[in-house]
Amino acid sequence: MSTTLQRSNPAAPSREDGGRVVLYDVPWSHYETLVELFKDRRSLRLTYYQGTLEIMSPSSLPEWYKEILGSLVRSLAAGLKIDYVAFGSTRYKSELRARGVEPDACFLIASYRPDIKWREYDPAVGPPPDLVIEIDLTSGSSVRLKTYSDMGVSEVWRFDGDELTILVLRDGAYVLTDRGPSFPLAPVDRLAAFVRDFEDGSERVWMDKVRAWAGSLGKGE
Amino acid sequence: MSAVADQKRVASPKVVLHDIDWPGFQALLGVVGDRSVRVAYDRGVLEIMTPLPIHERYKVLIGRIIEMMADELGLDYFSFGSTTFQSEDLQRAIEPDACFHIASAGKIKDWRRFDPETDPPPDLAVEIDVTSDSRRRLGIYAALKIPEVWRFDGEELSVLLLQNGEYVASASSPTFPRAPLDALAAFARDDQGGSDRAWAAAFRRWVREVVLPGED
Numbered sequence: 001m002s003t004t005l006q007r008s009n010p011a012a013p014s015r016e017d018g019g020r021v022v023l024y025d026v027p028w029s030h031y032e033t034l035v036e037l038f039k040d041r042r043s044l045r046l047t048y049y050q051g052t053l054e055i056m057s058p059s060s061l062p063e064w065y066k067e068i069l070g071s072l073v074r075s076l077a078a079g080l081k082i083d084y085v086a087f088g089s090t091r092y093k094s095e096l097r098a099r100g101v102e103p104d105a106c107f108l109i110a111s112y113r114p115d116i117k118w119r120e121y122d123p124a125v126g127p128p129p130d131l132v133i134e135i136d137l138t139s140g141s142s143v144r145l146k147t148y149s150d151m152g153v154s155e156v157w158r159f160d161g162d163e164l165t166i167l168v169l170r171d172g173a174y175v176l177t178d179r180g181p182s183f184p185l186a187p188v189d190r191l192a193a194f195v196r197d198f199e200d201g202s203e204r205v206w207m208d209k210v211r212a213w214a215g216s217l218g219k220g221e
Numbered sequence: 222m223s224a225v226a227d228q229k230r231v232a233s234p235k236v237v238l239h240d241i242d243w244p245g246f247q248a249l250l251g252v253v254g255d256r257s258v259r260v261a262y263d264r265g266v267l268e269i270m271t272p273l274p275i276h277e278r279y280k281v282l283i284g285r286i287i288e289m290m291a292d293e294l295g296l297d298y299f300s301f302g303s304t305t306f307q308s309e310d311l312q313r314a315i316e317p318d319a320c321f322h323i324a325s326a327g328k329i330k331d332w333r334r335f336d337p338e339t340d341p342p343p344d345l346a347v348e349i350d351v352t353s354d355s356r357r358r359l360g361i362y363a364a365l366k367i368p369e370v371w372r373f374d375g376e377e378l379s380v381l382l383l384q385n386g387e388y389v390a391s392a393s394s395p396t397f398p399r400a401p402l403d404a405l406a407a408f409a410r411d412d413q414g415g416s417d418r419a420w421a422a423a424f425r426r427w428v429r430e431v432v433l434p435g436e437d
Contacts (some may be wrong), residue, residue, distance in 0.1 A: 019236040021271050023256060030252040037248050043240045053252070055236050055269060 018057040022143060026053040028095055033099065035093070035199050047143045048100040051152065054143040059104070061161050065135050068198055069159055070105050072191060073131065075207040077109070079214025082108045085118045092123045092151060101147040105133040109182045110154070130180045131155045145174050155180040164192040185217040234271035250305065250314075260305065260313040261358050268357065272349070275375070276318075279349045281358055281407040283373050284319040285421060287345070290397050293428040297326040299335075306337045306365055315361045317346040323396055324368075342367050345396055350374045359388050369396060377404035399432045 022185060031048040045056040070086065076082045085108045093100040106129035108116070116126070120148040128151040134144065136158075147157060149172055156174060166188045167174035168181060178187050190213075198206050241249070246262050253260060253269060257277065261268045272280070291298045299322040303398060307314030310422070320343035322329055328341050336358055346367050348355055355372070362370055363386055370381040380402060381388035382395070393402060 019234065021236045021258070021269050023236050023253060023258070023271070026252065034248060034252060037245060041240065041245075043245070044238050045235075055238075055249075057236050057238055 006014035018060050020054055020056040020141065023053045023055070025051050027051075028098055031100060035091070039091075045102065046100070047102075047141065047147055048098070049147045050098045052143055054141060056141065059136050061135050065159060065161070066133070068195060068203075069133050069157065069164075071072065071203060071207055072194060072210060073105075073107055073133075073182075076186055076191075076214045078207075079135050079211035079212075080183065080185065080217065082109060082183070083112045083114075083115065085121075087118075087121065087129060090121075090123050090152075092128070092147075094124055099147045099150055101144055101151075101193075102136045103129065103132040103148075106153075107131045109181070117158065120172050128152045130140075131157065131180070134158045134159060137166060139166060149174065155182050159195070164195055165189060183214075233270050233273045233276055235268060238267045238269075240265055241267040243312065246314070259303065259316045259318070260314065261316070261361055262307070262312070263357055263361050263364075264312045266357070272318075276349050279373055279375060279409060280318040280347065283347050283349065283371065283378075283405075285417075286317070286405055286424065287321060287347070287371075287397075288426055289421065289425050290400060290432065291321075291323060293433060294397070294426055295322055296396075298323045299326055299329055299332055301335070301343060304337060306342060306367075308338065310363050313361045313364045314359060315346075315365065316363075317343070318349045319347040320367075321345045321434060329412060345369045345371065347395075348372045363387060369394065373406065373409060376406070376410060378409070379403045397432070400428075404431070 026048070028048070031046065031053055031103075034046055045054075045058060046160070047054040047056070051119050073084070074086070075081070087108070089102050089104060090106065091100065091102045108127060109130040111127040111130050120131050130152050130153070132148055132155070134141075134156060145156070147166075149169055152169070154169050157180070158165045158167060166177050166180045168177045178189075179185070194206075194210055194213075241262070242265065248265055249267065249269070250260060257272060259270045259272060261270075269316060284302075288298070288300060290296075299320070301320050303316045304320065305314055305316050306320075322341065322343050324339045324344045329335060342365050344367070346362060346369070347360060348370060350372050359370065359381070363383055366383065368383050370383075371394070372379045372381060380391045380394045382391045394400065404427070408420075408427070
């Protein structure tokens with residue numbers, strides 16, 4: 001997927017519309033019907049948690065923010081020599097737990113095992129992601145957070161086009177933190193600065209910078 | 222009054238989705254269906270709104286105002302509430318806050334067989350507009366050829382009449398020509414402090430004393 005490097009003003013959404021509605025007491029079958037019907041389309045985002053259905057418009061932020069944050073994770077992992085597997089926008093759906101969500105990007109980091117064959121990874125059965133990335137201009141979705149909490153996702157990075165925040169799961173709720181469990185040596189301020197500093201240059205050069213910085217952390221600098 | 226004004230500033234939650242085809246729209250309609258949700262569809266763009274309590278309240282009051290006036294003035298009518306009016310040919314659909322067949326009431330032989338796709342559209346639709354932009358919705362009403370739209374924003378009541386495919390503001394309603402719009406708005410807007418029963422009695426009294434004598 002080619003992405004334009006022209007950086008649009010993060011404060012200005014590409015569409016005036018957007019938003020979300022939340023409906024209650026929705027049967028699981030209705031959620032499944034919609035998921036099936038819209039699975040190959042990007043017209044909407046659906047999140048389901050125990051009868052609550054959230055319908056959101058697609059993120060109004062450019063796709064490439066997702067790419068940048070993904071590259072940030074990969075570069076940190078490379079610099080710190082941390083193993084991981086990336087699962088992109090996999091849909092995590094469980095009828096048993098009556099929940100369903102599709103993160104913008106997700107990673108197995110702490111749960112990574114060399115014997116996990118990622119081709120065979122079944123979201124319904126395999127370990128939940130350790131890190132989920134959420135990109136959105138609108139204010140955060142509590143339905144999505146409830147779903148991630150139920151799944152046991154330890155860490156959520158949230159980017160609203162301007163600010164990057166790290167949320168960590170504590171006693172069933174997400175709280176803001178300075179450093180997440182996936183990269184405990186990397187303070188969020190520094191990560192946010194890297195994202196802001198990504199100009200219309202080469203991603204390779206930027207990733208090298210992040211990797212070098214991450215590598216220096218490991219050496220206790 | 223301030224509690225009302227405060228609520229006015231909060232928009233009802235809504236989502237606007239693009240690139241939704243007719244089958245996708247029908248599927249979503251099937252899910253949001255009988256809830257307190259208002260849907261508007263215009264050639265691929267779908268708006269779903271969950272009205273706030275204040276919105277629902279105004280809807281009820283304006284709807285009752287219309288019904289009580291019709292009752293007192295002896296006008297026949299059918300009320301279809303927030304029925305979804307849609308046309309696959311035109312790729313448009315809308316759920317008004319309230320709607321009425323008044324002038325065309327005689328054309329409805331059996332309301333149980335009413336088919337929004339083939340029977341005459343309502344003569345009057347009501348839009349409670351506690352957020353500002355209902356331009357897209359007016360475009361849908363125009364395409365569906367609804368002659369008269371009442372808009373109440375919590376403060377003022379305006380009457381819009383379809384002329385040459387567009388809505389134009391009118392100083393009065395052709396359905397109730399003797400009813401001053403500002404007085405109707407005041408009944409919906411101002412908290413009389415009593416129950417709905419007292420409010421309705423006061424309104425009916427006003428219709429008999431003020432509106433009815435103007436009728437021939």
